[in-house]
Amino acid sequence: MTIAGYPAAAVADAMRHFERCYPREGCGAIVRMPDGGMEFRPIRNVAPRPDSFELDPIEQLELWAAQDLGELEVVAIAHSHCDAPAALSERDREGALLWPGGPPAAGRVGWLVVAIRGGEGRLKLSEIRAFQWREGELVCVDVASRSFGAADR
Numbered sequence: 001m002t003i004a005g006y007p008a009a010a011v012a013d014a015m016r017h018f019e020r021c022y023p024r025e026g027c028g029a030i031v032r033m034p035d036g037g038m039e040f041r042p043i044r045n046v047a048p049r050p051d052s053f054e055l056d057p058i059e060q061l062e063l064w065a066a067q068d069l070g071e072l073e074v075v076a077i078a079h080s081h082c083d084a085p086a087a088l089s090e091r092d093r094e095g096a097l098l099w100p101g102g103p104p105a106a107g108r109v110g111w112l113v114v115a116i117r118g119g120e121g122r123l124k125l126s127e128i129r130a131f132q133w134r135e136g137e138l139v140c141v142d143v144a145s146r147s148f149g150a151a152d153r
């Protein structure tokens with residue numbers, strides 16, 4: 001599936017990563033390479049609680065350094081919610097304003113939230129929502145989902 005203009009392969013890699021992280025939240029970034037292609041980069045979640053995320057500070061610094069060197073551009077931060085809606089929490093919205101460079105830089109970075117629902121020992125549904133900045137607010141611009149049938153067991 002594609003969502004909000006992000007390519008299907010990058011979205012699929014992100015979904016797979018978050019499904020593997022379940023029942024812990026996962027996180028990562030969608031980056032644009034110099035050739036224009038986009039890919040998903042998983043980032044270690046160092047949050048102590050399973051129901052929150054904190055990008056590993058070293059990996060995050062490496063990402064921003066690579067961006068400063070022109071090796072890539074961070075276009076979206078992605079994370080998952082486990083058995084919770086694909087909506088931005090208050091904490092997510094506050095955190096989104098704290099990127100290096102402050103709100104102007106943050107304003108260019110989109111957000112992806114993937115909700116993973118499980119049960120009976122297997123995944124049931126993954127839903128992804130894309131958020132973009134509009135007049136200082138992150139608003140949902142696209143939604144996609146997939147459900148897991150018996151064939152996916």
Ligand SMILES: [Zn+2]
Binds near residue numbers: 079
């Ligand atoms: Zn969140």
